[in-house]
Amino acid sequence: MTPVANLTTMEVDALTDVDGGLNLTDGHARFVLSGQQAEIIGRLPEMFADASRRSFPEIEREAHTTFLHAVGQHTAPIGTGRILSCYSSTLATDIVARALPAGATIAVLHPTFDNIADLFVTRGLELVPLPEEALLARQWPQSPVRAVVLTHPNNPTGLVTPQEHLRSLGEHAARNGQIVILDASFRGQVHDAQYDTYAVLDSTGADWITIEDTGKLWPTHELKIGLLAYSSRLTLPIERAFSESLLSASPVVLRLITELARDWTTGGYERSHRFIEDNREIIRSTIAEVGLSLADPESRISVARIELPADGPDSNLLYKDMLNRGVHVLPCAPFHWADPEGGLRFIRLSLARPRATIITAAQALAASYLDLSAASTRK
Numbered sequence: 031m032t033p034v035a036n037l038t039t040m041e042v043d044a045l046t047d048v049d050g051g052l053n054l055t056d057g058h059a060r061f062v063l064s065g066q067q068a069e070i071i072g073r074l075p076e077m078f079a080d081a082s083r084r085s086f087p088e089i090e091r092e093a094h095t096t097f098l099h100a101v102g103q104h105t106a107p108i109g110t111g112r113i114l115s116c117y118s119s120t121l122a123t124d125i126v127a128r129a130l131p132a133g134a135t136i137a138v139l140h141p142t143f144d145n146i147a148d149l150f151v152t153r154g155l156e157l158v159p160l161p162e163e164a165l166l167a168r169q170w171p172q173s174p175v176r177a178v179v180l181t182h183p184n185n186p187t188g189l190v191t192p193q194e195h196l197r198s199l200g201e202h203a204a205r206n207g208q209i210v211i212l213d214a215s216f217r218g219q220v221h222d223a224q225y226d227t228y229a230v231l232d233s234t235g236a237d238w239i240t241i242e243d244t245g246k247l248w249p250t251h252e253l254k255i256g257l258l259a260y261s262s263r264l265t266l267p268i269e270r271a272f273s274e275s276l277l278s279a280s281p282v283v284l285r286l287i288t289e290l291a292r293d294w295t296t297g298g299y300e301r302s303h304r305f306i307e308d309n310r311e312i313i314r315s316t317i318a319e320v321g322l323s324l325a326d327p328e329s330r331i332s333v334a335r336i337e338l339p340a341d342g343p344d345s346n347l348l349y350k351d352m353l354n355r356g357v358h359v360l361p362c363a364p365f366h367w368a369d370p371e372g373g374l375r376f377i378r379l380s381l382a383r384p385r386a387t388i389i390t391a392a393q394a395l396a397a398s399y400l401d402l403s404a405a406s407t408r409k
Contacts, residue, residue, distance in 0.1 A: 044358030051356040054379045059249040070289045081281035093284035100291040102224030115279035119243035119256035127153035129266040134176040141365040142181045159368040170202040177209040183216045186378045188329025190223045200234030215243035216331045309381040309388045316392035332382040338375045343402035345377040351398045
């Protein structure tokens with residue numbers, strides 16, 4: 031199989047498409063602000079002034095408290111100095127990768143977004159896959175694995191790690207001197223993922239690192255925060271790696287996150303959830319007309335995988351044909367970073383887009399699939 035570009039490269043191509051192609055690649059929120067969110071954005075000058083008057087620690091603690099409580103994380107170590115504010119969750123992941131011992135072996139959930147694996151490999155770590163099936167069966171990796179990386183909920187499948195499975199992993203990690211690393215970037219979108227993972231992992235005695243993200247929730251044009259939290263027992267040089275990367279996140283953005291998180295708990299979550307689910311239904315019903323279906327019908331995150339029959343075009347062919355139609359989506363081979371062939375029968379679309387964009391893209395995908403299938407039959 032011809033090597034496929036990484037997913038972020040495809041997302042950048044979509045974002046910078048000079049011909050105005052539709053971008054359904056990245057999982058960031060790119061739809062119209064709700065009325066409540068627009069009112070908050072209108073108060074940015076007030077937030078800027080507030081950030082000039084108040085101390086950074088006060089603003090940061092308020093943002094951490096409001097956001098983490100809004101997504102159910104009531105025992106996160108707020109105010110201890112063990113939550114670091116980053117520009118993005120990607121930067122937080124890179125900080126973790128640099129703090130881990132060079133050459134260490136880590137297990138990474140499979141499939142998952144490829145830049146997680148890429149960042150760890152770039153920093154000199156050895157990777158082994160932890161299949162979703164193994165997670166659900168509680169088949170945890172043994173030595174020499176030094177850390178286990180989960181994405182919760184997982185991107186692209188939407189799999190939520192059940193609470194007792196996370197507890198089982200934490201207990202296993204504590205017995206075997208491993209670190210549990212949890213990427214919770216999509217947590218805010220799914221109530222089932224919002225049990226308090228900090229409390230669960232602390233109760234097991236395991237060392238842990240958690241990465242949170244606000245960029246998947248609100249359409250704020252990359253005004254976002256990634257949070258990097260770690261357990262009191264952890265001895266990795268997290269703060270040193272952080273200091274090598276940045277001084278601090280913007281207090282203005284932290285103020286914005288505080289206000290958006292407040293809205294999230296007073297109707298914002300429900301409005302966003304309905305919007306995403308309506309878009310998912312548009313995709314489902316449109317592709318059903320050509321015999322396709324959602325690969326993960328129970329998923330509630332803002333992306334959707336479509337499963338392609340074994341006797342039809344694969345996702346690389348469909349991806350290229352969709353580009354010719356002016357629609358950017360993601361083939362799933364790169365998500366299967368340890369086994370790209372395993373992703374050939376899936377293609378992924380973002381649901382966090384305006385309704386008209388979703389309708390047009392769904393229709394284009396259905397037409398592309400029919401045309402490619404017909405062309406294959408003629409051969």
